[in-house]
Amino acid sequence: MKILTSTQIKECANQSIQSEITTSLELMESSALACFEWLKSRYSNEHNYYIFCGKGNNGGDGLALARLLYNENFNVEAFIIQSSADFSEDTQINFDKFPKSVYFIEGDDFEVTEEKAIIIDALFGTGLNKKLKGEAEKIVSKLNEINAIKISIDIPSGLFADSLPEENQIVFRADETLTFEFYKRSFLHLEAAQYAGKIHVLDIGLDKNLIENEKTDNYLIEYSHFEKNYKRRNPFSNKGNFGKAIIIGGSYGKIGSITLSTLSALRVGTGLVFTGAPEYGSLVLQTIAPEAMFFSCGDKYIEDIQIPFENYTIGIGPGLGTEATTKMAFEKMLENENNPMVLDADALNIISENKDLLNLIPKYSIITPHPKEFERLFGKTNSTLEQCELARKKAKEYEIVIVIKGHNTAILLPEGTCYYNATGNAGMAKGGSGDVLTGIITGLLAQGYDSKLATILGVYIHGKAGDYAYEKFSQESMTAQGIIQCLSDVFLELNK
Ligand SMILES: NC(=O)C1=CN([C@@H]2O[C@H](COP(=O)(O)OP(=O)(O)OC[C@H]3O[C@@H](n4cnc5c(N)ncnc54)[C@H](OP(=O)(O)O)[C@@H]3O)[C@@H](O)[C@H]2O)[C@@H](O)CC1
């Protein structure tokens, strides 16, 4: 799914209107109708709906929604900011059409009975052009204090679509946001996402051809991406058709991490998986992952990485350690390798200590830092959006794929595009989840997916398996091994 800026979204709507595909009033009605249908499917008319409206079109959506609810006998009250007397044209029409009287409110001079209350925030949408102040700030602050179900229309009031709020900025805190047609980019960044709650993208009938023609560098990964690009297995295939993945890492006390990567590479369909680890890891690895082959990388830690065959794909880093000899062996390996590889964890920590090594990373390799590892590699930034933009620059500069891991993992490609992921959950916030991702991406790369697809699909599958693990084991009890176990559910779904 494309992620467009608020200006682009407005432009799409304007073009639809100019080409007489629709009118602005019809768009407002279909926005309100989409919200109405959504609400009706989730909440009964036993609730009391309190709809807070501004003077712009977001307020118009709110007033149209109030009418639709009222007409179906829902208990609804509409509140309008006092200073919002000069409505936009369509909002004025919807104000006139609302059959009940509304409350004009000033500051915190309004009452909401908390019991069974649903507060709908239609104060400001994507037309917000400055931080909330005065009356608006007072209203939102009071709403935030009320104990009720809170739903924002299009975007929580006070939030911008394309930039992040500062600390202590007043923003409506929604449990759910019903947003129109597109994810707003800010929803994919922690600083803003905390205000938006669960996001639901509603279709309001904007012309899909116009959306198709809008250019963007930011996308959200969707199931269709995976479905479209997934390589089905030919019935006549043999193990030689599905690549050789070499997973390198592990050190004393961290053989587990490389085991998790190995198991994950096996579980995404790789033809042959080899694990390179210190000798003492052999017994554990061969017991837990008998399908994988083991080759020794020294005794106590890696001294030299000798790969005993050709045509392979390397994933290196989990549990690798940063011993002096390991560093030397890793540097030598980087000097000798030309094919894209996956670099994670300690491989990245070693590079952080010697930034010249960035230049040795083979083109189109994939690096998977969490935000702290990213900071060690490329420096501090003031926000996650700045970090994402810095990653875009670095991905281009070094011609690599950068994966910034987190709740909404961001993938930055060498051509400058960003793909955000929305699968996964907080049950994955545990040691070992990242090692699973390394194995998955390495396995996909080994099977012939190019770096871009291996990463996009890998990140998506990883989160999706995490979501299955959540359903099966709960967020608390799921483990990295649970994620690996649930990879089968992802592939079974795909093969249905
Ligand atoms: N495009 C689409 O596809 C569709 C969009 N739709 C809906 O329209 C929404 C966008 O509507 P919009 O452009 O009228 O702006 P909106 O956010 O309602 O209000 C801006 C108003 O608030 C004011 N204002 C700004 N900042 C302020 C502040 N800090 N404190 C106080 N006031 C402030 C500003 O006044 P100004 O400062 O410019 O005088 C302006 O009048 C969008 O989110 C969606 O819900 C659907 O109906 C149909 C399809």
Ligand SMILES: Nc1ncnc2c1ncn2[C@@H]1O[C@H](COP(=O)(O)OP(=O)(O)O)[C@@H](O)[C@H]1O
């Ligand atoms: N709250 C969350 N929501 C979704 N995914 C998460 C969340 N927390 C962690 N993850 C995912 O789990 C993985 C954790 O990786 P990492 O931080 O490297 O941990 P590890 O130390 O286990 O290797 C990443 O892929 C990340 O996207």
Ligand SMILES: [K+]
């Ligand atoms: K809103």
